Amino acid sequence: MPEYSLSLQLTSLVLLLVFSGAFSMTETVMMAANRYKLRSRAAAGHTGARLALDLLGKTDRLLGVILLFNNLVNIAAATLSSVITIHLFGEERWALGAGTVLLTFFILVFSEITPKVIGAHHADRLAPIVSYPLSFLLKVSYFAVWFVNLFVSGLLHVLRLKPVQEEGHASLSIEELRSMVLESGQYIPAKHRSILVNLFDLENITVEDVMTARGAIESIDLSAPEDEIRQHLATSYHTRLPVFEDDSERVIGILHLRRLLGHVLDSEFGREAIRELVSKPYFVPADTSIYTQLQFFQENHQRMALVVDEYGELLGLITLEDIIEELIGKFTTSVPDSGDRVSWGEDGSVLVDGSQNLRELNRKLGLKLPLDGPKTLNGLILEHLQDIPEGGLSIKIADTPIEVVQTQDRMVRTVRLFRPAAPGAEAPATPGEA
The missing domain is CATH 3.30.465.10 (Uridine Diphospho-n-acetylenolpyruvylglucosamine Reductase; domain 3)
Structure with a gap:
């Protein structure tokens, strides 16, 4: 059996520790990589990101190839460490024990903890890079990985622990999406983050939360003198006004001032003209979520609704602008507020x-x-x-x-x-x- 020099043995041991560190870092990189960022880069045509996603889609094979080579390298390093110890000190028990402790220290510091910390901090950047050698190693060792996974699958079956296969995109809850948006930092401008967060809240906010209360609704009373009605219309800040007669609960319709203006230009102004021009009022329950109400507005081609309680009594008024302002903030400048x-x-x-x-x-x-x-x-x-x-x-x-x-x-x-x-x-x- 040929004898190798001590310097060659030490160099080989160092290389084995480096390879062990590389496999340890690769394992952490692949497990910690953000799959949504990888999907985005893969969609943009990045080959490394696509390979990384393919590997992550087969977790058993990915871990199999990494741990196969990592354990081979670690076992080789342990064997070589024993050879070096015997070469230097003979078969003394204290020497073998000290060598084992020293090698454990080197593996922990240089081949496990340090590489894994680096991999965890730079996972998104390193994942597309390490996917190339990992794909190659998986091809050349496919049979060995498959053979090992046979026993793994059998053991999982005995333990009744069936691994969940990820298909397509992983689902996220609303709260998880909200957390992702809030933690997006410099990736999403603050104003955009605010709009997205407000969008998640639409299901939890009802029309009663954002409506204009009944006492603050600007409306037209047909029982008032015509001069008063005319003055009210001339000074109104709104283009649509609820119209009632005598009782504010008795809303007879919604008046669009532009339609009234066109009518007045062709004929005289009067109560009967207003009656003819009002459109049918649209009522909604007070506990309707504003997300649902936004859909109702779209489906019914409406921009304004009157809010009623469970007894049918008028509570307030909500407009499409009220819902939009919940998303993007106040933007109406024509109404003093x-x-x-x-x-x-x-x-x-x-x-x-x-x-x-x-x-x-x-x-x-x-x-x-x-x-x-x-x-x-x-x-x-x-x-x-x-x-x-x-x-x-x-x-x-x-x-x-x-x-x-x-x-x-x-x-x-x-x-x-x-x-x-x-x-x-x-x-x-x-x-x-x-």
């Missing part, structure tokens, strides 16, 4: 209207007012107190100090909100807190 200018003052307080939507206040002021009950600030205060308060009363809801400034017509008209204190900080003083 003081809610868009809500912001904390220098003294840490802000004066708001009692009809303000709670979701809008939470979004604009960073509050955590409860949304599972009333939808407006007025409704939240009345529910909390179980009474109609007088001006000057202060309460705290969800850590937010609230001062009732003005009440009128059994409603809280004006409210002053105070910025909630940071955790551990002293809360701002409010007069007469209840």
